[in-house]
Amino acid sequence: MRQTWLSGIAPVFLRRASLVVVLGAFAGVIVSSSQGAVVNDKQVAFGPGNPFYAKSTLPFEAPPFDKIKDGDYEPAIEAGMAEELKEIGAIADNSAAPTFENTVVAMEKTGSLFQRAMAAFSGVTGANTNPELERVQKELAPKLAAHRDAIYLNTKLFHRVAAVYEQRESLKLSPEGLRLVQVRYRDFVHAGANLSDADKDKLRKLNEEESTLSNGFRSKVLAATKDAAYATTDQAALAGLTAADLSGAEAAAKERKKEGYVLPLQNTTQQPYLSSLSVRATRQAVFDASWTRTERGDANDTRSTIARLAQLRAEKGKLLGHDSYAGWKLEDQMAKTPENALKFMDALVAPSTANAADEAKDIQGVIDSQNNDTQKGGFSVEAWDWEFYSEQVRKAKYDIDEAQVRPYFELNNVLENGVFYAAGQLYGLSFKERKDIPVWNPDVRVFEVFDGDSKPLALFYCDYYKRDNKNGGAWMSNFVDQSKLMGTLPVVYNVANLPKPAAGEPALVSFSDVVTMFHEFGHALHGMLADSEYPSLSGTSVARDFVEFPSQFNEHWATYPAVFAHYAKHYKTGAAMPEDLATKIKKAADFNQGYLLTELLAAAELDMQWHSLPVGDGLQEPDAFEKAALAKKGFALSYVPPRYRSSYFSHIWGGGYAAGYYAYLWSEMLDDDAFQWFQDHGGLTRANGDRFRKMVLSRGNTEDLAKMYEAWLGSAPKVEPMLKYRGLEKGATK
Numbered sequence: 202m203r204q205t206w207l208s209g210i211a212p213v214f215l216r217r218a219s220l221v222v223v224l225g226a227f228a229g230v231i232v233s234s235s236q237g238a239v240v241n242d243k244q245v246a247f248g249p250g251n252p253f254y255a256k257s258t259l260p261f262e263a264p265p266f267d268k269i270k271d272g273d274y275e276p277a278i279e280a281g282m283a284e285e286l287k288e289i290g291a292i293a294d295n296s297a298a299p300t301f302e303n304t305v306v307a308m309e310k311t312g313s314l315f316q317r318a319m320a321a322f323s324g325v326t327g328a329n330t331n332p333e334l335e336r337v338q339k340e341l342a343p344k345l346a347a348h349r350d351a352i353y354l355n356t357k358l359f360h361r362v363a364a365v366y367e368q369r370e371s372l373k374l375s376p377e378g379l380r381l382v383q384v385r386y387r388d389f390v391h392a393g394a395n396l397s398d399a400d401k402d403k404l405r406k407l408n409e410e411e412s413t414l415s416n417g418f419r420s421k422v423l424a425a426t427k428d429a430a431y432a433t434t435d436q437a438a439l440a441g442l443t444a445a446d447l448s449g450a451e452a453a454a455k456e457r458k459k460e461g462y463v464l465p466l467q468n469t470t471q472q473p474y475l476s477s478l479s480v481r482a483t484r485q486a487v488f489d490a491s492w493t494r495t496e497r498g499d500a501n502d503t504r505s506t507i508a509r510l511a512q513l514r515a516e517k518g519k520l521l522g523h524d525s526y527a528g529w530k531l532e533d534q535m536a537k538t539p540e541n542a543l544k545f546m547d548a549l550v551a552p553s554t555a556n557a558a559d560e561a562k563d564i565q566g567v568i569d570s571q572n573n574d575t576q577k578g579g580f581s582v583e584a585w586d587w588e589f590y591s592e593q594v595r596k597a598k599y600d601i602d603e604a605q606v607r608p609y610f611e612l613n614n615v616l617e618n619g620v621f622y623a624a625g626q627l628y629g630l631s632f633k634e635r636k637d638i639p640v641w642n643p644d645v646r647v648f649e650v651f652d653g654d655s656k657p658l659a660l661f662y663c664d665y666y667k668r669d670n671k672n673g674g675a676w677m678s679n680f681v682d683q684s685k686l687m688g689t690l691p692v693v694y695n696v697a698n699l700p701k702p703a704a705g706e707p708a709l710v711s712f713s714d715v716v717t718m719f720h721e722f723g724h725a726l727h728g729m730l731a732d733s734e735y736p737s738l739s740g741t742s743v744a745r746d747f748v749e750f751p752s753q754f755n756e757h758w759a760t761y762p763a764v765f766a767h768y769a770k771h772y773k774t775g776a777a778m779p780e781d782l783a784t785k786i787k788k789a790a791d792f793n794q795g796y797l798l799t800e801l802l803a804a805a806e807l808d809m810q811w812h813s814l815p816v817g818d819g820l821q822e823p824d825a826f827e828k829a830a831l832a833k834k835g836f837a838l839s840y841v842p843p844r845y846r847s848s849y850f851s852h853i854w855g856g857g858y859a860a861g862y863y864a865y866l867w868s869e870m871l872d873d874d875a876f877q878w879f880q881d882h883g884g885l886t887r888a889n890g891d892r893f894r895k896m897v898l899s900r901g902n903t904e905d906l907a908k909m910y911e912a913w914l915g916s917a918p919k920v921e922p923m924l925k926y927r928g929l930e931k932g933a934t935k
């Protein structure tokens with residue numbers, strides 16, 4: 202099972218044998234039997250009283266969150282690992298000659314207890330954690346990695362898989378069966394199954410250390426982000442915030458038992474409040490709080506952690522036969538090599554920075570023109586000014602006032618009349634809310650999804666509001682994966698961090714929040730429309746540089762005229778958004794794209810450079826490394842910091858995106874290219890949707906992804922639509 206993000210942190214735990222992310226490690230796990238586990242030297246009971254003991258009897262095998270207590274996860278996961286190892290052991294020790302059925306398919310059927318406990322645990326630790334769950338997470342991290350290693354570094358098992366792989370062409374397998382054999386074999390080799398015993402030991406030790414450091418990194422960033430929130434008792438310092446923002450800041454202070462106001466940080470470098478704070482010193486203080494959150498020399502400083510992580514990953518890459526960690530990581534991706542990914546990214550640096558420089562000129566013009574009591578001109582634009590003045594440029598250019606826009610984007614209306622509506626038009630899905638399915642927090646809503654009007658297809662949960670005990674960003678994952686072999690339908694969830702309204706108030710969201718909802722739902726569709734035989738190939742279990750394709754593709758429908766008109770309605774009057782405002786919003790989508798692409802690219806280049814380090818370069822000092830890495834690629838714009846600084850770049854140090862952040866951009870090339878195809882073939886139609894569903898969305902990882910894409914599109918992906926949709930064609934020629 203996997204998690205995918207817009208910008209989340211949660212670890213990716215994979216079901217069964219799939220291998221998109223390695224949390225890798227070995228720690229002396231002692232697991233006695235599937236009936237109990239040794240935890241902290243004492244036997245933790247695992248029996249029929251544990252809600253994970255048997256398959257859920259709820260519709261779609263949904264997790265029984267009404268019965269699950271914090272203390273239930275650890276014994277269930279420990280017992281689940283033991284049970285899976287027993288099942289895997291039986292496959293490895295089978296005296297019959299290896300066959301597709303008794304080896305590769307048998308592996309698909311293992312680990313059901315582990316899967317159901319782990320899926321629920323990942324869900325709550327990402328979206329609704331607490332100190333007890335964090336403790337369990339910390340203790341489990343190395344054991345989970347060791348568990349994975351125990352499967353992938355099992356020599357007997359590998360030999361059986363390899364034997365099936367050798368005969369694969371003569372076995373008369375279905376195309377999906379053949380793909381399963383190839384993927385499984387490649388996963389073993391990728392994980393180190395071909396290594397000598399001594400090297401396997403080395404790998405286990407590296408994996409163990411990586412997992413522990415990654416987990417420590419996640420805890421530190423979560424704590425640092427909370428601690429670094431900007432606090433003040435001086436209301437004048439917050440000039441520019443709306444009354445609603447101010448009362449939110451007051452509530453945040455109260456929640457933390459502080460006087461005055463608190464502006465919580467989100468996980469990106471730039472902070473939402475920076476667009477409205479008119480006191481420059483406050484903007485700088487908020488920005489500094491964000492930028493230095495993990496570099497304060499205190500317990501939450503992550504610099505030594507990431508320096509060591511980069512070093513040990515380089516060692517791991519070498520051990521697995523590559524020049525670098527990135528070389529190893531990309532071998533099973535659509536891009537195939539770091540060189541291909543870098544070539545693609547390097548070509549984007551010139552158009553994106555040229556456009557960002559143009560945008561900076563507009564901003565500087567506004568700064569220079571202002572010299573009054575609240576705004577003093579006469580300074581050069583800095584990173585902490587960007588959001589504030591770009592908002593003014595945006596207003597001047599497009600005359601859009603957020604306060605004017607938000608009443609047309611009431612969250613539940615956007616969901617049902619926008620997000621769900623588009624899925625209905627394209628794929629014929631319908632949705633019915635279910636109040637009888639237990640949830641992990643009262644804010645969560647659950648919908649049953651039907652194929653057409655009545656054929657049950659999936660269960661969909663959404664947990665949209667920000668909470669302090671939720672990881673930042675937004676993501677999607679499964680509680681249950683679709684599989685014909687296992688007879689399961691998908692149970693999928695979306696999590697985000699949208700502002701929660703005061704009690705009784707409507708949830709009015711920004712247009713970028715609307716886009717986030719479409720994005721995460723695109724992942725959800727990839728999970729819900731899955732139609733695979735084997736769970737490991739189902740839904741979103743695809744390469745990192747493909748997984749963001751369906752989600753980013755789905756974003757396009759947010760501004761598609763027929764969809765937009767259907768949901769952008771005033772929450773009080775139901776009136777459609779005035780035409781000129783709608784036009785401006787759509788035009789404004791092109792705004793600031795130079796900045797936005799540059800900050801993403803800078804982060805992606807940082808990631809690729811950290812993970813391209815060869816062994817022997819030793820420990821890097823993160824700040825110096827970061828500076829040099831950005832300068833080397835031509836990111837000389839002081840006012841465009843990377844979207845994530847190395848020291849709080851959770852995707853790459855604490856999540857599954859190490860040497861994989863480029864994947865968002867790569868996927869963007871695919872999604873723009875794909876949307877252009879829709880535009881060229883009549884746009885939002887059932888015929889187009891059904892064809893895309895049949896050839897791509899339903900197919901998970903059942904075919905080589907480059908081939909699958911090309912078969913649907915009729916050619917290899919092109920980068921031109923990406924520059925067009927970003928509004929950057931001009932800069933491309935500079």
Ligand SMILES: [Zn+2]
Pocket residue numbers: 205206207208720721724749752
């Ligand atoms: Zn995503």
